[in-house]
Amino acid sequence: MKWISDNNVLIVGLGLMGGSYAKALKRLGYKVYAIDRNEESISYAINENIIDDGKSFPDPELISKADAVIFALYPEAFREWIRENQQYFHEGVMITDVTGVKSSIVYDIQDMLREDVEFIPSHPMAGRELSGVKSADDKIFRNANYIVTPTKKNTKEAIEWCKSLGRILGVGKISVLSPEEHDEMIGFVSQLTHCIAVSLMTCSDDENLADYTGDSFRDLTRIARINENMWSELFLMNKDKLIEKMDVFINEFSQLKDMIKNDNRAGLCEKMKLSTKRRAWFDK
Amino acid sequence: MKWISDNNVLIVGLGLMGGSYAKALKRLGYKVYAIDRNEESISYAINENIIDDGKSFPDPELISKADAVIFALYPEAFREWIRENQQYFHEGVMITDVTGVKSSIVYDIQDMLREDVEFIPSHPMAGRELSGVKSADDKIFRNANYIVTPTKKNTKEAIEWCKSLGRILGVGKISVLSPEEHDEMIGFVSQLTHCIAVSLMTCSDDENLADYTGDSFRDLTRIARINENMWSELFLMNKDKLIEKMDVFINEFSQLKDMIKNDNRAGLCEKMKLSTKRRAWFDK
Numbered sequence: 155m156k157w158i159s160d161n162n163v164l165i166v167g168l169g170l171m172g173g174s175y176a177k178a179l180k181r182l183g184y185k186v187y188a189i190d191r192n193e194e195s196i197s198y199a200i201n202e203n204i205i206d207d208g209k210s211f212p213d214p215e216l217i218s219k220a221d222a223v224i225f226a227l228y229p230e231a232f233r234e235w236i237r238e239n240q241q242y243f244h245e246g247v248m249i250t251d252v253t254g255v256k257s258s259i260v261y262d263i264q265d266m267l268r269e270d271v272e273f274i275p276s277h278p279m280a281g282r283e284l285s286g287v288k289s290a291d292d293k294i295f296r297n298a299n300y301i302v303t304p305t306k307k308n309t310k311e312a313i314e315w316c317k318s319l320g321r322i323l324g325v326g327k328i329s330v331l332s333p334e335e336h337d338e339m340i341g342f343v344s345q346l347t348h349c350i351a352v353s354l355m356t357c358s359d360d361e362n363l364a365d366y367t368g369d370s371f372r373d374l375t376r377i378a379r380i381n382e383n384m385w386s387e388l389f390l391m392n393k394d395k396l397i398e399k400m401d402v403f404i405n406e407f408s409q410l411k412d413m414i415k416n417d418n419r420a421g422l423c424e425k426m427k428l429s430t431k432r433r434a435w436f437d438k
Numbered sequence: 439m440k441w442i443s444d445n446n447v448l449i450v451g452l453g454l455m456g457g458s459y460a461k462a463l464k465r466l467g468y469k470v471y472a473i474d475r476n477e478e479s480i481s482y483a484i485n486e487n488i489i490d491d492g493k494s495f496p497d498p499e500l501i502s503k504a505d506a507v508i509f510a511l512y513p514e515a516f517r518e519w520i521r522e523n524q525q526y527f528h529e530g531v532m533i534t535d536v537t538g539v540k541s542s543i544v545y546d547i548q549d550m551l552r553e554d555v556e557f558i559p560s561h562p563m564a565g566r567e568l569s570g571v572k573s574a575d576d577k578i579f580r581n582a583n584y585i586v587t588p589t590k591k592n593t594k595e596a597i598e599w600c601k602s603l604g605r606i607l608g609v610g611k612i613s614v615l616s617p618e619e620h621d622e623m624i625g626f627v628s629q630l631t632h633c634i635a636v637s638l639m640t641c642s643d644d645e646n647l648a649d650y651t652g653d654s655f656r657d658l659t660r661i662a663r664i665n666e667n668m669w670s671e672l673f674l675m676n677k678d679k680l681i682e683k684m685d686v687f688i689n690e691f692s693q694l695k696d697m698i699k700n701d702n703r704a705g706l707c708e709k710m711k712l713s714t715k716r717r718a719w720f721d722k
Binding site for chain 1: 563564565582583585611613615623624626627628630631632633634635636637638639640641642643645647648649650651652653654655656657658659660661662663664665666667669670671673674677680681683684686687688690691692693694695698699701703706707709710711712713714716717718719720721
């Protein structure tokens with residue numbers, strides 16, 4: 155299957171991410187349908203011409219029109235939806251997702267899925283500190299990293315199809331990782347950083363801080379405005395890897411604290427030289 | 439003393455911050471002189487018309503011309519410079535600084551300072567992850583928070599003078615804090631955040647991370663590109679308060695970790711709701 159413009163794409167879950175996919179694909183000329191239990195999101199998206207049609211329930215007729223399906227639901231809801239509604243897919247449908255955890259859901263879903271339908275998981279590293287279809291923005295994909303996480307069950311064709319979805323969205327670097335590698339990496343670069351930002355933000359209840367702070371505190375807490383329902387689910391579904399990463403961080407942070415306590419200026423300088431060198435990788 | 443355009447301003451330490459003051463004040467029509475031990479910085483600044491004149495040593499003649507002096511040195515170098523060169527100031531000179539720690543140097547300097555010269559400390563919450571006069575940029579002051587930290591020795595006139603310096607630079611909110619309040623606050627919003635960023639950056643030596651990460655990791659580590667000599671000095675000079683803040687953070691972070699470990703979804707949601715609410719103070 156290729157991304158050709160007579161494909162019908164179904165988005166399941168029309169929030170910030172689902173809405174951003176819808177906008178991007180609509181602009182590229184695809185027929186875009188959506189299912190979201192929030193009636194208002196559907197009617198907004200139809201009125202704004204973000205989708206061609208949509209329903210607030212898993213309408214068998216709409217589902218059966220889809221050639222490609224993009225799931226932008228929370229992980230548990232995604233698994234549930236497949237279990238209950240996969241019967242309505244037509245033969246040969248290609249499915250992908252945007253879910254932020256992989257190994258805890260990908261195998262389950264592939265195992266229960268019909269033989270004539272393929273699920274190739276992916277994760278665009280894009281987002282905003284906002285939620286809902288009204289905040290959808292197809293510019294979030296530009297130059298974003300994009301990760302495809304196939305299992306042994308996936309075909310080469312599906313992997314190629316999923317990469318080409320990234321390409322037509324205009325993402326930057328496209329990588330292929332196993333679900334386990336993905337979760338290991340995401341536990342560090344995304345989940346740990348959100349845990350840090352939340353913890354930093356809950357350290358102080360001094361409202362005046364906003365009058366004193368520079369950019370550093372703002373930068374470190376930008377992501378502390380967080381969707382608690384989604385992130386608590388993501389944290390718990392990647393619990394073991396996340397806790398491992400939290401321990402690595404606590405260890406580094408405690409080393410730095412000891413150096414400060416012991417007036418170990420040489421040690422501090424070494425640490426900071428290392429952090430400066432490593433941070434440069436991200437500014438290439 | 440007022441900020442009138444026939445004032446001669448001397449900048450001591452012509453790096454990123456000193457250079458940014460120089461650019462701003464020159465643009466406003468002041469005569470700007472500078473002293474920096476780096477000959478190249480001085481000649482660059484003269485050639486680029488950032489300063490009117492400058493020397494690479496504490497030239498008594500140049501120092502005696504100054505009506506106002508802005509110190510943009512590292513804290514220990516600042517104290518040393520005053521000890522060795524204050525004899526050259528003319529009577530009534532007004533001095534301020536940009537130093538990121540206050541109680542560990544402000545009292546020392548005021549105690550050793552000549553009676554006919556006043557030092558009113560301040561701290562503009564502005565900067566860049568770059569150093570040197572070539573990176574100087576007077577736009578860094580725009581809407582930045584600016585803090586004046588007087589002691590009992592300071593006159594009302596000096597406090598007003600120092601606030602008006604902030605105003606002509608175009609800063610945003612101007613606050614007045616005691617040196618101790620400043621250090622308490624800065625230990626949290628600035629030093630703790632730099633310790634977190636450095637520790638996060640030194641957790642992993644995987645160069646490929648840059649291919650997978652989204653904005654969150656980039657945001658949390660932007661300040662991990664750090665001037666190790668300056669920051670190790672700042673950390674150690676505010677050691678007690680910084681360690682206190684580091685412990686508060688470790689405590690919050692460990693609480694979050696325990697919630698994840700114990701599948702305490704309700705607790706996680708509470709924490710994230712709190713962080714979302716508090717972060718909103720910074721987006722007004």
